[in-house]
Amino acid sequence: MKLNGKVVLVTGASSGIGEATVAALVKEGAKVAAVARRQDRLDALVKRLAGGPGEVLPIKADIAEESQARDAAARTEKKWGRIDVLVANAGVMLLGPVYQANTEDWRRMVNVNILGVLYCTHAVLPVMIRQKEGHLVNISSVAGRVVFAQSAVYCATKYAVRAFSETLRKEIYQDNIRVTVIEPGAVATELATHITNAGAKEMIEQLVSAMKPLESEDIAAAILYALTQPPHVDVNEILIRPTQQEL
Numbered sequence: 450m451k452l453n454g455k456v457v458l459v460t461g462a463s464s465g466i467g468e469a470t471v472a473a474l475v476k477e478g479a480k481v482a483a484v485a486r487r488q489d490r491l492d493a494l495v496k497r498l499a500g501g502p503g504e505v506l507p508i509k510a511d512i513a514e515e516s517q518a519r520d521a522a523a524r525t526e527k528k529w530g531r532i533d534v535l536v537a538n539a540g541v542m543l544l545g546p547v548y549q550a551n552t553e554d555w556r557r558m559v560n561v562n563i564l565g566v567l568y569c570t571h572a573v574l575p576v577m578i579r580q581k582e583g584h585l586v587n588i589s590s591v592a593g594r595v596v597f598a599q600s601a602v603y604c605a606t607k608y609a610v611r612a613f614s615e616t617l618r619k620e621i622y623q624d625n626i627r628v629t630v631i632e633p634g635a636v637a638t639e640l641a642t643h644i645t646n647a648g649a650k651e652m653i654e655q656l657v658s659a660m661k662p663l664e665s666e667d668i669a670a671a672i673l674y675a676l677t678q679p680p681h682v683d684v685n686e687i688l689i690r691p692t693q694q695e696l
C-alpha cells in the first residue's frame with residue numbers, strides 16, 4: 450500500500466471528486482478525515498469503505514465558516530496525532546452572466562472556493578510546519594487557466610486558488626511542504642446541478658453532452674500520483690482534460 454498510515458484531510462468528500470479521492474486513499478491504506486456538510490452522504494461513504502485497509506473519520510463541517518474549518522483540522526489531528534496531506538477540494542460552480550447575476554451565488558463561490566481553501570490551509574499549516582513535512586493539494590480547474598463566458602466569478606475563484614498555491618509554495622518549501630494544484634476539465638459529477646441560472650445550466654449541459662467527460666476516479670488517480678512521488682519530487686500542477694474537450 451502506497452499511503453499506509455498517512456493522515457489525509459479531504460474536503461468536499463460527500464460526492465464527486467472528493468468522494469472518489471477518499472476511496473482511492475483508503476484503498477492505499479490512508480487514514481482519511483472526510484469533510485462535507487451532508488452527514489448522510491458521509492455516513493454512507495464510511496459504510497462503503499468499512500473494509501479498509503485505511504480508515505475514514507466523517508466530519509460534518511461547512512468549510513466556508515472559519516471556525517468549522519479549524520475544528521475539522523483539530524479533530525483530525527486529535528484523532529491521529531498528525532496531518533500529512535490536505536486535499537482542498539470542496540467547491541461550487543454557480544455559473545451565469547455578470548449582468549443581473551444573483552450576487553448570493555458570488556458570495557457562495559468566493560466563500561467556499563477561495564476562503565474555504567484559505568481557512569483549511571491556515572488550519573493545517575502549523576501542524577505540517579511542526580512535522581517538517583506535509584502536502585497541500587488544491588483543486589482548481591481548467592477554469593483557473595482559461596476563461597469562459599458566463600464563468601467570470603467561478604474563473605476568478607479558480608485563478609485565485611492557483612495564485613494562492615504558487616505563492617504559498619514559495620513561502621513553505623523550506624519546511625518540506627509540497628504544493629500541488631489539480632486542474633480538471635469536465636468531470637461527470639453533480640457540480641453543475643446546483644447552477645441557479647437556467648441559461649448557464651443549459652450551456653454547460655450542452656457542452657458536456659458533446660464529449661465523454663472525465664470520471665471522478667480519473668482525478669483521484671491524478672491526486673494519488675502526486676501524493677506517491679518520492680519526497681524530493683513536488684508535482685506542482687496537473688492539468689487534465691477529457692480528450693474531446695477543446696476549451
Ligand SMILES: NC(=O)c1ccc[n+]([C@@H]2O[C@H](COP(=O)([O-])OP(=O)(O)OC[C@H]3O[C@@H](n4cnc5c(N)ncnc54)[C@H](OP(=O)(O)O)[C@@H]3O)[C@@H](O)[C@H]2O)c1
Nearest residue numbers: 461463464465466486487511512539540590635636638640
Ligand atoms: N466537475 C467538474 O467538471 C470540475 C472541473 C474542474 C474542477 N472541479 C472542482 O472539483 C471540486 C469538486 O467538485 P465536484 O465536481 O466533485 O462536485 P460535487 O460532486 O458537487 O462536489 C462538491 C463537494 O463540495 C462540498 N461542499 C460544497 N460546499 C461546501 C462547504 N461550504 N463546506 C464543505 N463542503 C462543501 C460538497 O459537499 P456538501 O454539499 O455535502 O457540503 C461536495 O462534497 C470543486 O472544487 C470543483 O470546482 C470540478
